[in-house]
Amino acid sequence: MEKLIAGKNIQVNEEGYMTDFSQWDKAIGEELAKENNIDLTPKHWELIQYIQNEFKAESPLTIRKIGKSGVVDIKEFYALFPVGPLKTATKIAGIPKPAGCI
Numbered sequence: 001m002e003k004l005i006a007g008k009n010i011q012v013n014e015e016g017y018m019t020d021f022s023q024w025d026k027a028i029g030e031e032l033a034k035e036n037n038i039d040l041t042p043k044h045w046e047l048i049q050y051i052q053n054e055f056k057a058e059s060p061l062t063i064r065k066i067g068k069s070g071v072v073d074i075k076e077f078y079a080l081f082p083v084g085p086l087k088t089a090t091k092i093a094g095i096p097k098p099a100g101c102i
Helices: 026-035 042-056 063-067 074-080 085-093
Strands: 002-005 008-011
Touching: 002 026, 026 085, 042 063, 042 074, 042 085, 063 074, 063 085, 074 085
Parallel strands: none
Antiparallel strands: 002 008
16 A cells, blocks of 8 residues: 655555655655654664664564664663654664564
8 A cells, every 4th residue: 555655655554664665765754753753863863774774684673682782772762762662663764563563
C-alpha cells in the first residue's frame, strides 16, 4: 500500500512501516517522527543512523543491543522514544519492524 509522506508516495505495510528503505530520506523521517509526537534532536538522529547501519548490515535489533551500542543506554532510549521505543525508532528510521516486536 502507499502512503503520502513528506509529499512523496511511499510504500508501507498495514502497520505503517516502510517496505522499501531506499525511499527513506530525512524529510520522511521528520514526518514520521511528527506522526509519533517526537521532536527529533541530534541524539535521535545519531540513534536513527545507528539503527539504519545495523539494518544495512543485516544485524537484528533489540532494545538490549541498542542499550549496549554506545550511542544511548536503555534509559536514554526510552526517554527519546517513550512509547514503544524499538517499534517507534525503527518506523522513523524507515526500516521494517524488528522480529522481536509484537
